Amino acid sequence: MSDFETLMFSPMPPLVVEGVAACSRLHKLWEAADREATLAEIAPRIRGIATGGGHATMGGDVLARFPKLEIVSSFGVGYDHIDATWAGKHGIVVANTPDVLNDEVADTTFGLLLSVVRQLPQADRYLREGRWLKAPFPLTASLRGRTMGILGLGRIGRTIARRAEAFGMKVVYHGRRAQDDAPYLYYPTLAGMARACDILVAITPGGPETKNLVNAEVLDALGPNGIFINVARGSVCDQDALIAALRDRKILSAGLDVYADEPNVPRELIEMEHVVLLPHVGSGTKHTRDAMGQLVVDNLRSFISGRGPLTPVAETPWPATRRAP
Ligand code: NDP
Numbered sequence: 001m002s003d004f005e006t007l008m009f010s011p012m013p014p015l016v017v018e019g020v021a022a023c024s025r026l027h028k029l030w031e032a033a034d035r036e037a038t039l040a041e042i043a044p045r046i047r048g049i050a051t052g053g054g055h056a057t058m059g060g061d062v063l064a065r066f067p068k069l070e071i072v073s074s075f076g077v078g079y080d081h082i083d084a085t086w087a088g089k090h091g092i093v094v095a096n097t098p099d100v101l102n103d104e105v106a107d108t109t110f111g112l113l114l115s116v117v118r119q120l121p122q123a124d125r126y127l128r129e130g131r132w133l134k135a136p137f138p139l140t141a142s143l144r145g146r147t148m149g150i151l152g153l154g155r156i157g158r159t160i161a162r163r164a165e166a167f168g169m170k171v172v173y174h175g176r177r178a179q180d181d182a183p184y185l186y187y188p189t190l191a192g193m194a195r196a197c198d199i200l201v202a203i204t205p206g207g208p209e210t211k212n213l214v215n216a217e218v219l220d221a222l223g224p225n226g227i228f229i230n231v232a233r234g235s236v237c238d239q240d241a242l243i244a245a246l247r248d249r250k251i252l253s254a255g256l257d258v259y260a261d262e263p264n265v266p267r268e269l270i271e272m273e274h275v276v277l278l279p280h281v282g283s284g285t286k287h288t289r290d291a292m293g294q295l296v297v298d299n300l301r302s303f304i305s306g307r308g309p310l311t312p313v314a315e316t317p318w319p320a321t322r323r324a325p
Contacts, residue, residue: 004304006048007066009056012075015290019297020050023304044068048300052076052097060086070323071309073299075292076283077101077156080206080233084315091323093316095299095309099155100291101283106159108282109201109231110167112255115276116227117141122273141225141252143167149174149197151190151213152204152232153182160201172197175204190214194221199229206233214238219245226251231282234259243268246275257282 006024008017020026027046032038046066051058052075060083063069069092072082077098084094115121119140126137148164150157153173161171161184171184174193178186187193190213194200200222204210214228214237222228228251230237239260245251247268257278259265269275283289299309312318 002304004047005042005045006050006300007042007046008050012050012052012296013289013293015293016050016075016296019294020300023297023301024048026050039065047071048073048303050075050296050300051082052079052296056081058082060090063087063090063092071095071300071303073296073303073309075296078205078233079313080235084313088316088321091321093303093309093318093321094313095296095303095311096313097292097295097299098311100295101288102156102159104285104288105156105203105231105282106163108257108278108284109160109203109229110163112231112257112276112278113199113201113227113229114143116229116253116255117143119274121276141227143169146170146199147172147197148199148201149187149193150184151175151193151200151202151236153179153184154203156231157201157203158182160203169199191218191221194218194226195223198223198225199227201229202232202236204232204236206235210236212236212238212241214242216241216245219251222251224249224252228254229256230254231257234262239266246272 002024004024006020007027007029009029011030027042029035029038043065044067047068047070049072051072058081063086072087072092072094074082074094074096077096079094079096082094087094123137126132147170150161150171150173153175164171172187172193173184174187174190187196202214219241242254243266246254253274255276258280262280265277269277299311303309308318
């Protein structure tokens with residue numbers, strides 16, 4: 001058994017718990033009778049933390065409790081719940097689980113988009129309520145002739161773009177910079193891109209840099225035929241502005257997988273018949289969650305064996321963050 005001590009704050013999938021326990025001495029904080037007393041006792045020895053997926057928020061104040069901490073291995077590609085900048089400055093590497101979920105999230109995005117544009121959940125409800133017996137379901141909007149604007153043409157954004165091309169859509173994108181190898185038109189401003197497209201898909205990271213990027217001005221620019229799809233983070237969109245734009249029909253509709261204060265979804269959205277709402281299920285299949293869990297374990301195992309993390313995040317490049325012995 002390795003003498004490397006790892007902490008888990010709350011239960012993770014069995015594959016992760018078993019994998020981490022097999023390569024290090026795992027402390028399961030949720031099993032402690034007195035959480036604070038246990039933390040005080042083990043914190044000076046903890047060198048690894050496994051976390052993620054809606055678990056503890058880890059700002060510098062939390063990370064600073066572990067003076068020997070070397071790695072945080074996080075479940076999920078988004079890591080806005082961890083202060084990675086603080087970690088990088090203090091010699092702690094943060095690893096996430098990129099790429100293994102690209103296809104799943106892109107599939108969910110298209111499921112959501114088709115649900116919105118063709119009103120598939122509404123049509124299902126219509127049939128179940130016996131209303132088809134009285135009249136056919138009304139005609140809906142269409143994907144034909146539409147332009148998709150992607151906010152965040154990264155790993156998942158590009159996977160969504162390829163699906164959009166297969167659906168016959170024109171694709172454009174916005175990010176902080178143009179990408180030389182991207183075969184799509186770049187817009188240097190989000191409002192400019194919103195004016196040029198009629199489906200806006202948000203797939204950036206969350207956190208302070210992207211907070212409320214999709215605001216009233218952007219939604220206005222998207223226009224009355226516009227559809228907003230958010231599979232990024234709730235924080236990327238000004239939720240009150242979105243509710244107002246939907247209520248006042250400034251945009252046609254929205255499909256949301258993420259919200260400002262999950263799992264709480266505003267009543268105004270729930271009561272709107274013309275939106276489709278998913279409970280943050282972008283990567284939520286057994287296949288993909290297993291692949292993500294395995295990468296949490298593999299990052300930790302590789303680190304403990306001295307080969308470094310497999311997928312460190314940009315703020316904590318390896319070996320630049322390696323702690324002096
Ligand atoms: P990447 O880092 O590969 O891509 C992120 C993209 O966002 C980049 O193209 C980047 O472009 C752009 N971006 C970053 N900051 C800004 C900014 N301030 N303004 C405009 N664009 C910005 O990440 P992934 O594609 O792997 O994942 C993206 C996000 O998707 C995750 O961080 C997570 O929040 C979300 N996600 C949601 C899931 C769900 O269940 N709904 C599941 C998985 C991920 P540039 O650097 O040029 O600005």
